[in-house]
Amino acid sequence: MEKVANNLMFPCKHKQTGCRMSLGLNEKAEHEEVCEFRPYSCPCPGASCSWQGQLEKVMVHLQHAHQNITTLNGEDIVFLATEINLPGAVDWVMMQSCFGHHFMLILEKQEKCDGHTQFFAIVQLIGSRKQAEHFAYRLELNGNRRRLTWEAMPRSSHEGVASAIMGSDCLVFDTSIAQLFADNGNLGINVTISIVC
Amino acid sequence: MEKVANNLMFPCKHKQTGCRMSLGLNEKAEHEEVCEFRPYSCPCPGASCSWQGQLEKVMVHLQHAHQNITTLNGEDIVFLATEINLPGAVDWVMMQSCFGHHFMLILEKQEKCDGHTQFFAIVQLIGSRKQAEHFAYRLELNGNRRRLTWEAMPRSSHEGVASAIMGSDCLVFDTSIAQLFADNGNLGINVTISIVC
Structure with missing residues (x-):
């Protein structure tokens, strides 16, 4: 069962924002962490702001x-x-x-x-x-x-x-x-x- | 007695290497520490070499x-x-x-x-x-x-x-x-x- 799952390909969860990659279960989580289509976090230093959103929205947020x-x-x-x-x-x-x-x-x-x-x-x-x-x-x-x-x-x-x-x-x-x-x-x-x- | 000594002027101890200054007793020691005619120390970092001498001799020493x-x-x-x-x-x-x-x-x-x-x-x-x-x-x-x-x-x-x-x-x-x-x-x-x- 595990073997079958490993051979299946799943689309990246950032598909809707533009990522076209499909990956095996093992690679999927790793990729999504660094995917260039993942949402941007607030760039202010420190962790006091938890805002996330698209690149175009960052300046509006700031x-x-x-x-x-x-x-x-x-x-x-x-x-x-x-x-x-x-x-x-x-x-x-x-x-x-x-x-x-x-x-x-x-x-x-x-x-x-x-x-x-x-x-x-x-x-x-x-x-x-x-x-x-x-x-x-x-x-x-x-x-x-x-x-x-x-x-x-x-x-x-x-x-x-x-x-x-x-x-x-x-x-x-x-x-x-x-x-x-x-x-x-x-x-x-x-x-x-x-x-x- | 102290007053008299303070009014007297003494030549800098680096007179022989070119210093022409004369100073009161109070200033003399202070000046000699920074006098530009005082001997050069070995410029190597650390205090392992105690050599002192004229500027012209520094490179020869090194x-x-x-x-x-x-x-x-x-x-x-x-x-x-x-x-x-x-x-x-x-x-x-x-x-x-x-x-x-x-x-x-x-x-x-x-x-x-x-x-x-x-x-x-x-x-x-x-x-x-x-x-x-x-x-x-x-x-x-x-x-x-x-x-x-x-x-x-x-x-x-x-x-x-x-x-x-x-x-x-x-x-x-x-x-x-x-x-x-x-x-x-x-x-x-x-x-x-x-x-x-």
């Missing part, structure tokens, strides 16, 4: 449910994180719109158990991984004859940024560096998005 | 007492740190010669008490702080569609690099980042020295 998130237009903007010295874990979030796409800029402050504080800055595209592959982003801290730069491919909001931040696959810096570049407790991060040919 | 340090010529070179996965605190050191000056490239691996490993990369000029102000250096990790860059003024070997490393005023990255950019346990750091106008 504009309604997260009205405090600023959007700047252009491929070259400044992401200003204010009061970076406030204690505790904090997220700074803003949107950047360019090239007909929306990107979420995230600066996350984490306090490790030994009192060591780290900042993680990353960019994610509101879109699929395939779409993200066409872009590159640059984050730059500037000042006092110093410059720290991180360049990478944006994360897809389908993948989320948590694993990248956990694995330091983003711009990482500690409090000393933040102080070097901050002005009166406010840290400006130059963000540039570009198209990769 | 060539004799630290023969394992490679020197590359040119303003744009690759600093290859091999076997970065070896456990424990390790220093990688090499020299770069360009613009008629010698620069020491240092990569230091530190293991924090909580098991968190950090790498610190920095460039110091074999020369005074005034000389260092005429240069800038860029350290670059490259690969897998990612780039991490740090640009700053070189440290002077008179100041040493310990305080900069302690304060993260250098290129800082952790093991995850090192793995992203390393090839088979070997990490290449692109180093570019330039003249600041």
